[in-house]
Amino acid sequence: MEAAIVAPAVTPFRREQVKTARPVLRDVSRPALACSTCHQHALCARAGLDADALPRLGHIPTTRIRLRKGDTLFRAGDRFTALYAIRLGSCKTVMVTDDGHEQVSGYHMPGEILGTDGIGMDVHDSQAIALEDAEVCALPFDRVEALAREDVAFQRSLHRMLAGEIVRERNVMLMLGTMRAEQRLASFLLDLSQRYQVRGYSPSEFLLRMTREEIGSHLGLKLETVSRLFSRFHQDGLIEVHGRIIKLVDRDALHQLVMTG
Amino acid sequence: MEAAIVAPAVTPFRREQVKTARPVLRDVSRPALACSTCHQHALCARAGLDADALPRLGHIPTTRIRLRKGDTLFRAGDRFTALYAIRLGSCKTVMVTDDGHEQVSGYHMPGEILGTDGIGMDVHDSQAIALEDAEVCALPFDRVEALAREDVAFQRSLHRMLAGEIVRERNVMLMLGTMRAEQRLASFLLDLSQRYQVRGYSPSEFLLRMTREEIGSHLGLKLETVSRLFSRFHQDGLIEVHGRIIKLVDRDALHQLVMTG
DNA sequence: CGCCGTCTTGACGAATCTCAAATAAAGTGG
DNA sequence: CCACTTTATTTGAGATTCGTCAAGACGGCG
Secondary structure, rough: OOOOOOOOOOOOOOOOOOOOOOOOEEEEEOOOOOHHHHOOOOOOOOOOOOHHHHHEEEEEEOEEEEEOOOEEEOOOOEEEEEEEEEEOEEEEEEEOOOOOEEEEEEEEOOOOOEEEHOOOOOEEEOEEEEEEEEEEEEEHHHHHHHHHHHOOHHHHHHHHHHHHHHHHHHHHHHHHHHHHHHHHHHHHHHHHHHHHOOOOOOOOOEEEEOHHHHHHHOOOOOHHHHHHHHHHHHOOOEEEEEOOEEEEEOOHHHHHHHHHO | OOOOOOOOOOOOOOOOOOOOOOOOOEEEEEOOOOOHOOOOOHHHHOOOOOOHHHHOOOOOEEEEEEEOOOOEEEEEOOOOOEEEEEEEOOOOEEEEEEOOOOOOOOOOOOOOOOHHHHHHOEEOEEEEEEEEEEEEEEHHHHHHHHHHHHOOOHEEEEEEEHHHHHHHHHHHHHHHHHOOOOHHHHHHHHHHHHHHHHOOOOOOEEOOOOHHHHHHHHHHOOOHHHHHHHHHHHHHEEEEEEEEEEEOOOOOHHHHHHHHO
């Protein structure tokens, strides 16, 4: 049922792409990788999970996991054992209501931490899926906690990370509760822009990794509405759209839109 | 600006009810109260902040704070120093958008913890206001962290509490993003019902401490819509409404409504 | 008693969803 | 690499939900 988090030996690179009805769970490889060799360690620090404690993070045996587009990292009901730091690629997290409706609760980029929803109940209540080929580090949570007990700085940054999650989600609530469709999409684009910029990518031109439907789901809108808004923003000279390539032409106007309504 | 969290000596009971334009910040009194004497400690455990570690919680010098209806416990921008456990009464937390719009992000009952939003930035980004006369315990966060380093069980429950917050908020997102007005209100009522029940109150009849406008704000609806829905639910025999007294007549139907839509 | 904040209710309009059809893009097998 | 299938996107027209504006009722309080 559950794929192993404890990875096998240093196998070069396994691809267990079994085509079953449900997507493959995950693909384990390359155990115990030092954080210092990770391209994302500056961002990982930003996400809060190592901060000044980078050297000591070595104490946590991280397992590198490869995901192919569409692979599931964990799903609701899976036992929680580890947090996952994205090294490469991007993921979405999805919640499912009792009546089967889905909502994309977040879109996650390199350096961000996934899986916090499992801490409370020792069971994940959401699902994480790769939006493109990706690589994540599994951080066994008992080891994370152990390190937090030893190292004050690390503890602080763990707490910051968790609290950051709370604040971020509250802002999504605020968006869903108070903004109209236009404003939601504009603020979504600006959020992406800012996050790409932090990662050294162009803040004004980027590739959406989600479908219109997934974007809509995240924003509480239907895909048609998202599509129409892209068209309208284009007509109004705010952005350029070529399929999933988005270019922000008039940032200020987008900001204005979010504010003014 | 900020009221002291470090309480003065055992002053009997101060009421610094200064009537200024903005509501009084808070009212400090009765320092260093043992958790074991608190009526809420069973619930506080549930909220996650003491768990098995109850006896050791004595190591944290808690300050009891009295709030009168409408008083602000903390507001956005206040420096974060402590978490607050509600002993008595209830509070709402409010977020404010850049353009001045407000949203009630949560409604909180005895045994619940407030203030987690401040952990990340050392500054609160939301506001907490008493909906009725209330009493809360301030738990200095540096002491909380210190205890978490010493006591594994306490650490675990602190983490559970923070993660619980994340999960709860995600569920609100889910509600705001996927449900229609009817469903939102029904699920709000059922949530309240369940939380009252846990606290030993009737799950089928209770007093709303919020105005229609506040409820609407929390659910992403206008007050008129909330009012109309109460009327409709009443007509349909789902609930009885007498001002703010609500009686759930047909729970199953409410559940059904949430599911089916 | 009369004011004020809260709540209810109606009529209307705007925003968004639903349904539907056409087009574009991506993936598949030969 | 092409033809074909599948999936994603765009766009339109009409239905629905919810918000807006407005008027009146209720209830607490000085």
